[in-house]
Amino acid sequence: MDILRTENMTKRFGGVVANNDLSIGIPEGEITALIGPNGSGKTTFINVVTGVHPITSGKVYFKDQDITGMEINRISRLGIARTFQKIRLFENLSVIENVLVARKSFYKSGPLSVVLGTPSFRKEEKENREKAMELLELVGLEDNAYDSPKGMAYGLRRCLEIARALALEPQLIFLDEPAAGMTRDEFKVIMNLMMILKEKGITILLVEHTMDFIKAVADWVYVLNFGQIIAKGTFDVIEKDPLVLKAYLGED
Numbered sequence: 001m002d003i004l005r006t007e008n009m010t011k012r013f014g015g016v017v018a019n020n021d022l023s024i025g026i027p028e029g030e031i032t033a034l035i036g037p038n039g040s041g042k043t044t045f046i047n048v049v050t051g052v053h054p055i056t057s058g059k060v061y062f063k064d065q066d067i068t069g070m071e072i073n074r075i076s077r078l079g080i081a082r083t084f085q086k087i088r089l090f091e092n093l094s095v096i097e098n099v100l101v102a103r104k105s106f107y108k109s110g111p112l113s114v115v116l117g118t119p120s121f122r123k124e125e126k127e128n129r130e131k132a133m134e135l136l137e138l139v140g141l142e143d144n145a146y147d148s149p150k151g152m153a154y155g156l157r158r159c160l161e162i163a164r165a166l167a168l169e170p171q172l173i174f175l176d177e178p179a180a181g182m183t184r185d186e187f188k189v190i191m192n193l194m195m196i197l198k199e200k201g202i203t204i205l206l207v208e209h210t211m212d213f214i215k216a217v218a219d220w221v222y223v224l225n226f227g228q229i230i231a232k233g234t235f236d237v238i239e240k241d242p243l244v245l246k247a248y249l250g251e252d
């Protein structure tokens with residue numbers, strides 16, 4: 001079953017058709033990759049589906065519910081999380097606080113209980129800290145919990161961004177270039193993390209340029225070029241597709 005599907009989704013920015021009539025299905029519990037040359041419309045796909053940009057035409061369904069045009073916070077509350085190509089962190093907060101802030105929608109205590117520090121609030125705070133720590137362990141950042149993210153290596157900052165997205169307890173997560181700029185070791189950590197998330201039943205859609213990464217983790221691949229799907233299938237199938245080779249390598 002597809003956890004998310006788009007039907008004839010089109011997104012225009014003025015005269016630019018960034019997504020052209022895309023009907024894409026993301027199978028539940030699997031890892032799907034969206035690839036394509038620069039400017040082919042991959043990030044736009046994520047932005048439209050997660051409610052960052054309004055759709056021009058077409059439909060988006062999450063677990064068969066029509067979420068077309070739904071407001072961004074409502075979409076995330078349904079169980080869809082994402083990371084950004086450009087990492088977004090709270091630089092003045094510690095690593096664990098960055099995760100706790102992302103969990104704020106789970107807090108039930110009202111502002112008064114927070115100010116008074118009531119037992120129910122303290123219990124909730126403790127549970128959230130434990131949950132945040134579990135997430136940091138999952139992404140390999142447990143030893144950095146009380147550090148500032150400011151001076152951290154790029155790969156670790158990416159892992160923190162993923163922990164923040166996971167703090168929303170999503171069923172579906174969109175990862176925009178998770179392996180970009182990573183060292184070989186960081187790359188292995190992220191690859192391993194993909195497998196752990198899959199084992200936990202979280203569906204992943206990733207946008208990536210690193211072909212080794214896609215080959216290693218993706219169950220399915222969609223290839224975009226100029227906003228349109230030019231191929232879909234397993235990595236082994238699409239890597240031999242003449243249209244894909246032409247899109248990446250040019251006419252010659």
Ligand SMILES: Nc1ncnc2c1ncn2[C@@H]1O[C@H](COP(=O)(O)OP(=O)(O)OP(=O)(O)O)[C@@H](O)[C@H]1O
Binds near residue numbers: 040041042045
């Ligand atoms: N906010 C925007 N306003 C105007 N045009 C945009 C906007 N966002 C994207 N575009 C245009 O839409 C097209 C698709 O861009 P998009 O960023 O989705 O591609 P991409 O495949 O993610 O590229 P990359 O691999 O370089 O990140 C491009 O022509 C881009 O210039």
